[in-house]
Amino acid sequence: MNPRRVRRRVMNGVMTGLVGVLSFLAVLSLILILGNLVVKGASSLDWSFFTKNPVPAGESGGGVANAIVGTGIIVGLACLIGLPIGIGAGLYLAEFGSGRLGWTVRFVADVLNGTPSIVVGIFAWTWLVKPMGHFSALAGAVALAILMVPMLARTTEEMVRLVPHSLREAALALGYPRWRTSLRIVARTALAGIVTGSLVGIARIAGETAPLLFTALGNLNFSTHVLEPMQALSLQIYQYATGPFDEWHRLAWAAAIVLMGLVLLLSVAARWAIRQRHGAAR
Amino acid sequence: MAPPADARLQLEAVRLTALYGRRAVVKDVSIIFPAHTVTAVIGPSGCGKSTFLRCLNRMHELSEGGWVTGTVLLDGDDIYADAVDPVQLRRRVGMVFQRPTPFPTMSIYDNVAAGLRVNGHRSRADVDAAVERALRRAALWDEVRDRLRRSALALSGGQQQRLCIARALAPEPEVLLLDEPTASLDPAGTQRIEELCHELKTNYTIVIVTHNLQQAARVSDYTAFFYVGDLVEVGRTEALFTTPTQERTEAYITGRFG
Numbered sequence: 013m014n015p016r017r018v019r020r021r022v023m024n025g026v027m028t029g030l031v032g033v034l035s036f037l038a039v040l041s042l043i044l045i046l047g048n049l050v051v052k053g054a055s056s057l058d059w060s061f062f063t064k065n066p067v068p069a070g071e072s073g074g075g076v077a078n079a080i081v082g083t084g085i086i087v088g089l090a091c092l093i094g095l096p097i098g099i100g101a102g103l104y105l106a107e108f109g110s111g112r113l114g115w116t117v118r119f120v121a122d123v124l125n126g127t128p129s130i131v132v133g134i135f136a137w138t139w140l141v142k143p144m145g146h147f148s149a150l151a152g153a154v155a156l157a158i159l160m161v162p163m164l165a166r167t168t169e170e171m172v173r174l175v176p177h178s179l180r181e182a183a184l185a186l187g188y189p190r191w192r193t194s195l196r197i198v199a200r201t202a203l204a205g206i207v208t209g210s211l212v213g214i215a216r217i218a219g220e221t222a223p224l225l226f227t228a229l230g231n232l233n234f235s236t237h238v239l240e241p242m243q244a245l246s247l248q249i250y251q252y253a254t255g256p257f258d259e260w261h262r263l264a265w266a267a268a269i270v271l272m273g274l275v276l277l278l279s280v281a282a283r284w285a286i287r288q289r290h291g292a293a294r
Numbered sequence: 295m296a297p298p299a300d301a302r303l304q305l306e307a308v309r310l311t312a313l314y315g316r317r318a319v320v321k322d323v324s325i326i327f328p329a330h331t332v333t334a335v336i337g338p339s340g341c342g343k344s345t346f347l348r349c350l351n352r353m354h355e356l357s358e359g360g361w362v363t364g365t366v367l368l369d370g371d372d373i374y375a376d377a378v379d380p381v382q383l384r385r386r387v388g389m390v391f392q393r394p395t396p397f398p399t400m401s402i403y404d405n406v407a408a409g410l411r412v413n414g415h416r417s418r419a420d421v422d423a424a425v426e427r428a429l430r431r432a433a434l435w436d437e438v439r440d441r442l443r444r445s446a447l448a449l450s451g452g453q454q455q456r457l458c459i460a461r462a463l464a465p466e467p468e469v470l471l472l473d474e475p476t477a478s479l480d481p482a483g484t485q486r487i488e489e490l491c492h493e494l495k496t497n498y499t500i501v502i503v504t505h506n507l508q509q510a511a512r513v514s515d516y517t518a519f520f521y522v523g524d525l526v527e528v529g530r531t532e533a534l535f536t537t538p539t540q541e542r543t544e545a546y547i548t549g550r551f552g
Contacts, residue, residue: 182395182458185353186409187385187465200399 049272053265061266065234066248072259076267078234079248082149083271085236086228086244087218089153094160095210101161102168102206107194109169118169121162132158133223141227149235149242152228156217163213171205172198208285215278219271221246245271304329304499305350305469309364312345312354320346321523322364327469327516332491332500334510334531337520338546343503346520347471350501351387352380368469385413388462392474394454396446396461403442405457409465424464431497432460433490452483459490463498470494472502476509488513507547511535519543 060075067074101121105114136155141147175198183193199206224230229241230251236242245267252264305327312320320342327333335343348354349362352373366373373383388409396405406425410416416424425442429435434456438449446457455475462470472491476484491500491513504510510517511531518528519540527540538544545551 176395178391178393178395179397181353181356182391182397183408184356185351185384185389185391186412186461187381188408188412189381192412197397201397203399 046272049265049269053262053267053269056262056266057269061263062270066232066263069255069257069260074263076243076245076248076263076270078231079243079245079267080270081234081236082228082231082243083218083245083274085238086149086152086156086224086242087214089150089238090156090160090217091210091214093153094157094164094213097157098161098164098213099168099206099210101165103172103194103199105165105169106172107198117165121165124158124162125166128222129155129159129220130222130225133226136223137226144239146239147227147229147241149228149238149240152224152242152244153238155223155227156220159220159223160213160217163216164209167209167213168202168206171202171209174205175201204285208282211278211282211285215275215282218278219246219275221250225250245274304369305501306367307346307350307364308367310346310349310366311363312342312349313359313361313363314357315359319523320349320520323520323525324364325518325525325528327499327501329499330495330497331515332495332502332513333516333518334514335501335503335518335520336505336507336510336546337526338551339505340522341520342523343520344473347389347473347501347503350469350471351384351389353384353389355380385409385465386467387469387471388465388467389471390455390458390462390473390475392477394451394458394478396449396454396457398445398447400446401443402438402446402449402457405446406460406464409461413465424466425460428460428464429457431463431490431494432456433486433493434460450483452479452486455479455483455487456490459487463494468499470498470500472500474503474505477505484509507535519546521546 060073062075062080063077064073064075065078066076101117105118105121108114109117132155136151136158140151140154144151179197179201180193183197184190188197224244224247228244228247230247231241231243249264249267249271252260252267255261307323307325310320310323311318323346335347337343345354348357350366354360354362362374368383368386372378373387397408400408403425406428407421410421410424426435429438434453437453438457441448446454449457455478459470459475476487479487488509491502494500495515502510502513514531516528517531517534519526519534519538519542521542527534527538527543529539534543535547538547
């Protein structure tokens, strides 16, 4: 056989093998993490783990009910603050963002997107926790919302930009005013994409620990008061994992499974929403 | 050209120039579209015929850098007058685009009703009746009557285009602008749309931009030939195709360029 052809074939084989191994490594990390979590934490997952609050150190048993509820409240509040601002900003950027203001907003969003989450935590501590005089779930939610807004703004913008220009023209030619075209036709067509972006954003902030360290702080008791310190799953994991007791480590693994499951659930929901969108676009 | 004496002047462009920034793409065009006629606008690609059409419902000014000089009269009223709201105007001058543009999130029914609902609140029965009337006029009713609530995207390309025509007809415009409406359709779909043009002109004034000379000859009463932004010639379709007065027109329709 022609030597050049042989060389091509060998090269092709080597490269295909290489990318195969690399993609296996990428998947492997997820498998290892999940496997490790299940092995070390699954045995601690029982009914009381979900329904009971933590017990004092040294005692066995107890659960993380307060942390699960706390994560729900903090993330929910963050969504309440972050979703309207993020999606609104994204719509603005896509529809009217061609000028200087649009450029500025986009630049700021990109910088914010790259800001380490602990810096956002410190910011929330300086502007909310210090003036209020105490840690609170609200401060934690604000910190998470700040993380969420730039992400949402950019994904919403992308999704809205994907809506074909011809649809916008069709609506305008029918006598739709500009604002109604934006909301009724463009935003609605992009809705599945926006929902997906939101779910990914929520999944991303649900597991954050650093911004909550000096804002929501954590709480050993069950609390639903948003102006008081509140426990969250990520904080609970952090505290248990860095603590000295074996029982705590066991609980940390279990809490990690719950948190991971939550994030996975959101990602799957996002996938589903994407499928809906492509289904609708066909 | 000499329109029949009984034809009410429906739409008229007067010394219309359309520009993108400082570049004129339609130059000083004056033309009359008599009521209840079909006028075909022909010419090679990039000759400004689509831009011209978009001036007739003030869509051109929505394009980046788009503006016009001169004017367009609809029933004698200047549509570029300060008092005219372009949004209201577009409800009187409907438009169908080159590619079907059904709203993907809406059902067949909602697509047709879209232009009615934006006109303000109407009773359920009114909307039902108007949707059926529009779909019948667009020759689509029999094919979709059993699935009005289904997604408009389930229709074939030709059906989607007729749906867009129905959507444009539903608010009862006076003028219908068709921008190469059959460009993305197969011959059967094309034939349906052409037949429609014949039927619709009893109720509307139609301006159709087309690349297809046979189509222009088949559907239109009048034909206007555009070349690089100029209106070269306009006249009764048979006359323009058999005895053009301008050399450029003859060269184009005999296929020597364009």
